[in-house]
Amino acid sequence: MPPTESGIDPESGIDPGSEETFGHPLEASPDNALDDTLDLHLPPDITALFSEELLSATPADSPSGGVLLDHIADWGPAATVAGPFQLVPVRIERDLPLVSAWMNDPAVAAFWELAGPQETTAAHLRAQLDGDGRSVPCLGVLSGVPMSYWEIYRADLDPVARYYPARPHDTGLHLLVGGVADRGRGIGTALLRATADLVLDHRPQCGRVIAEPDLRNIPSVAAFLGAGFRYADEIDLPAKRAALMIRDRVHRHLL
Template structure:
């Protein structure tokens, strides 16, 4: 993973996280075409376009594309990124070492079962443990995406105000180091 200062993550609660590669493009493309994801991500791209996007992310210093697994079964796609290298930095007073997370639960059998909440808590805990300079992990779900906002809140993220991004009105959700795991 080339993303600057990418920490080695050890997830709790039975989750595994691995870098996504172009070989995962078919699975990710299928997930992104699912209505519960497509509405919010708007990235229901072809397998070829996903393969190119994953290769570009792996070669860059902006974000780390990952697959999440539980019980050795892939179920979700995540992007971890340094906020200061992302356009999100233009919309709130980010700290130099803030991490951001995007998450999509692709396996429809696992949607609505608390998996997202558990994964988000585990990822945030792991980022905060692995990077002592990081005091915040953030996300910016669409304000209309109630299930996502509930999952972030249940994972210990607090709302920190609305942000008007070019494509949506987002709710900045912030998980700090002071939250009990």
Template sequence: MTSVERESHVTVPAPPLPRLAGPWSAHVARAEGTDLDLVHGWMRSPHIEAFWHQAWPRERWAAEIAGHLAADAVLPALISLDGRPLAYIEVYRVSRDRLAGHYPYRPHDLGLHIAIGEASRTGQGLGRSLLRALAEGLLAADPACDRVVAEPDITNVPSVKAFTAAGFRPSGQLRLPEKTAALLIRPRRQEDMPR
């Protein structure tokens, strides 16, 4: 761990819940009950499993969510549209993630993973609207954050298109163990893009 990573881990708070305005709402996912049922069921859906590769048993998802909640690197959350659950997200601090080794991150950079739960609700423009709201909501929740980043698989064309339509800018490709990812960055200001 470099001195910058040590410093950011000590001084940078856990990832925040995005501040969303209606019709969107967010709450921290619970490792039990309906929240767990939704995440477990969604992750078994072919359109999500193809890229997340986490069609795990319910018990493993309970442990995964509980582990995130007990630490300060990843915040699991559920997003609803007009009160109806739509997506599972994970907000993470890049400084505490493997992504930190792949671009010149800043200590407050936030990363975002997203899975829209039901295949029938994809392909309608909801993803780009939600991603725009999430990026703005994360920047509002952490005024020290200059960038929200994502790293979808380059073969997940609908996801890459949704992120770019929501204002995320392409910033190269990354070779990760399980995928080649598009590094996409939503800067607070133009000058916040990496050079």
């Protein structure tokens, strides 16, 4: 079961190391999380990789472009207040150094527990990429720059479905924001809303987008509420007591 987001900045919607991942307990962010956080700047050669041609380069028949999640690679961008935002399925040979660097940020490592050599992150990514496509790791690319990591997953096919009344095609979100410069900018809630909208726009059989932040993480829960999710229940997961957050298709234009 994926971990959930770490602390979320009430202003941005996502705070240092914000996340939802596979089965790690969520705890309150350390008081010195910002001081310990690595400020990673992407070199021009990395950002240049995310050209328009590359954004469409994931093979449609790969798990990350497959039917269980309605071909995420083909979803295209969503408009946000910070610029166009797109989910780009991870390619290990291209993205591993960047994602591994994010995982070694102390503010992120405290929650995702994937700090260490690149192979640690690679094994986490391969478990999804070599699977049947029920969980797709993605880079969040904002205005052409990769700045966050997302896992879009079939909650109804995930172990989390044992802990709440899952419905067919329920889709879950896990995330982290990479660089310090992209935190605290007031865009977190907007990205959560945009990603939920991408799911609902491109997955016609999906009636709900879900998330399970740690119940103690009040700023995180507030960010999901701001993104149109409702506080549906409290659930006991193996590693935490979580707030079950749901964004319903039928209410998406009201919240």
